[in-house]
Amino acid sequence: MVADEEDLTEALARLELEGGDCLEIEAKTFAEYSRSALGPTLSAFANLPGGGTILLGVSEDPVKVVGVPNPHQQMQAVVSQARQGFSSRITVDTHSIELDGRTVVVANVQEAPVNAKPVRWAGNDAAYLRQYDGDYQMSLQEEQQLLMRHQRPREDTAPVPGTSISSLDDNLVRVFLRNVRAGSTSLREQPDKEILLNLNVLTDDGEVTLAGLYALGQYPQRHVPTLAITAAVLGGQTGPRASERLRIDGAVPRMLTAAVDWVSQHTRTDITFDQDGHGRNTHEYPLVAVRELIANALVHRDLSEPALSKGIEIRLKQDRLVISSPGGLWGVxxxxxxxxHGKSAVNERLYDICTFAADTEERRVIEGLGTGIRAVRDALREADMEPVRFHDTGVRFTALLPRSALLSPADLNWLSALDSTGLTVEQRHALVDMRHGRSWRNSTYRRRFGLDSEQARRQLQDLSNRGLAMISGTKGSTSYALAPAASLVEESAGPGQTAPGTRTPEEPQTPTTPGDPVGLSGNTLAVWASLETGARSRAQIAEATGLTRRQVGYALDLLRRSGLVSVQGGQGSRTTTYQRT
Known part of the structure; x- marks a missing residue:
């Protein structure tokens, strides 16, 4: 929520970073208050876990503070509409903040109580759902999903008609029973059928529960077709259409293995060498993180009747891997x-079963210790990648993994020349952003890297102590920018390489075409490929590649500095185009 000028500055930075689209922040501009413009957004934020913030007097494209007339009057209008214009009262905290001589009205919209959802706008008697790029009217199934969440989810214990113990996969059940006997003192001596009954795989009538069929069934999709995963590659040279589409089905352990294999097959694998000279495969996405996130999607998906019309989706985009599942978090x-305190199972019985369920190679679906997300973050940090991001809309939960470390070879060389030994992944990325003109505050730093205030303070202060960052401002508005000495450091050359910007006397200076996908980031290659047919604007490049405007700008900056792209037009103009040199 936005409470002061620092929070507002952070919110504006997030909008700019996300290209104007943000799940929990909405920017609006209008000369006079518009109930019809705010009705859907107020409804959507009230239905959104955690609520959201509306900024009146901020444009989205480009992100800019334009201010509002009569801020007090607009604050009163927001509160009045929130109290009277919906199926249940929406709590809104409003205040005004002056920035750069203009006034922004901030409306922090609190999430409605679970039993009040879905909150409907009286203007058209419709309930709205917040998505990453705006507000959408809920479907009947989505409304039913929220209504079902008025009580603790228990759908995983429901019997599946027409099933029996013969519907289960013998190999999966054998491994499951062995793991139960090895891991439970109470069930160790019980016969097979009693274990299956006590762990809610079977009902007293001999039918298989939804959880049991999903986790251990021969082919669960015979009874519930949408208990599957669809995987697809989006974007690329052929445009935004999906390719390499695959339906992944079977029981949970088999789907988990197949889905991780699919990601591994469709992403880059490099060979790296340790200090002893031994080579090993390094995956573009750490498979530990991929496996954990897919397992979470499988185990915690919504199993209620309205949600059974939807499946789990894995989408491999040019800049990220997206894993989404029906439903939202429960209890956290x-x-x-x-x-x-971040452990809470949506489907308690399915969760218990999956702590013992494993594939034929003895890999369990989940450990059941609540350490999975920490393992994901640790794996990404060790791979020098940005943190995973989570979005919970209440009816769909999404995990977004960055496609790769957003550090170009030039930036990596520059960091090496700085002697960045001992810096954290966050500090390395922050320095690169500083190199390209960004400054940091504690709030923007912790939001960007998922740290708490004290961690952010220590890391930023460490950069200052090392002489890499300079501090400006006073307490409450302190910012960190790249120190002049660091900005003058030249990129270093690796063994057998010529330092960037130099050339031997017998060789003319020629730019290197970014044709090696291992050496350059995927974003830069995508932008380069989009310019093959001629000049394009930033907006056209973003549309062609599926990248955000910030990512496009970052890649274009690298290509321009490499002498590979020229600019036609003025800086900041929407008509400016870029073309290959």
Missing amino acids: SVDQLGTQ
Whole structure:
């Protein structure tokens, strides 16, 4: 929520980073208050886990503070509409903040109580759902999903008509029973059928439960077709259409193995060498993180009747891997994930079964210790990648993994020349952003890298102590920018290489075409490929590649500095185009 000028500055930075689209922040501009413009957004934020913030007097494209006339009057209008214009009262905290001589009205919309959802706008008697790029009217199934969440989810214990113990996969059941006997003192001596009854795989009538069929069935999709995963590659040279589409089905352990294999097959694998000279495969996405996130999607998906019309989706885009599943979190918030209080199972019985269920190679679906998200974050940090991001809309939960470390070879060389030994992944990325003109505050740093205030303070202060960052401002508005000495450091050359910007006397200076997908980031290659047919604007490049405007700008900056792209037009103009040199 936005409470002061620092929070507002952070919110504006997030909008700019996300290209104007943000799940929990909405920017609006209008000369006079518009109930019809705010009705859907107020409804959507009230239905969104954690609520959201509306900024009146901020444009989205480009992100800019334009201010509002009569801020007090607009604040009163927001509160009045929130109280009277919906199926249940919406709590809104409003205040005004002056920035750069203009006034922004901030409306922090609180999430409605679970039993009040879905909150409907009286203007058209419709309930709205917040998505990453705006507000959408809920479908009947989505409304039913929220209504079902008025009580603790128990759908995983429901019997599946027409099933029996013969519907289960013998190999999966054998491994499951062996793991139960090895891991449970009470069930160790019980016969097979009693174990299956006590762990809710079977009902007293001999039918298989939904959880049992999903986790251990021969082919669960015979009875519930949408208990599957669809995987697809989006974007690329052929445009935004999906390719390499695959339906992944079977029981949970088999789907988990197949889905991880699919990601591994469709992403880059490099060979790296350790200090002893031994080579090993390094995957573009750490498979530990991929496996954990897919397992979470499988085990915690919504199993209620309205949600059974939807499946789990894996989408491999040019800049990220997206894993989404029907439903939302239960009993925890996104901010609590990975903490000691961040463990809560949506489907309790399915969760218990999956702590013992494993594939034929003895790999269990989940450990059941609540450490999975921490393992994901640790794996990404070790791979020098940005943190995973989570979005919970209440009816769909999404995990977004960055496609690769967003550090170009030039930036990596520059960091090496800085002697960045001992810096954290967050500090390395922050320095690169500083190199390209960004400054940091504690709030923007912790939001960007998923740290708490004290961690952010220590890391930023460490950069200052090392002489890499300079501090400006006073307490409450302190910012960190790249120190002049660091900005003058030249990129270093690796063994057998010529330092960037130099050439031997007998060789003319020629730019290197970014044709090696291992050496350059995927974003830069995608932008380069989009310019093959001629000049394009930033917006056209973003549309062609599926990248955000910030990512496009970052890649274009690298290509321009490499002498590979020229600019036609003025800086900041929407008509400016870029073409290959």
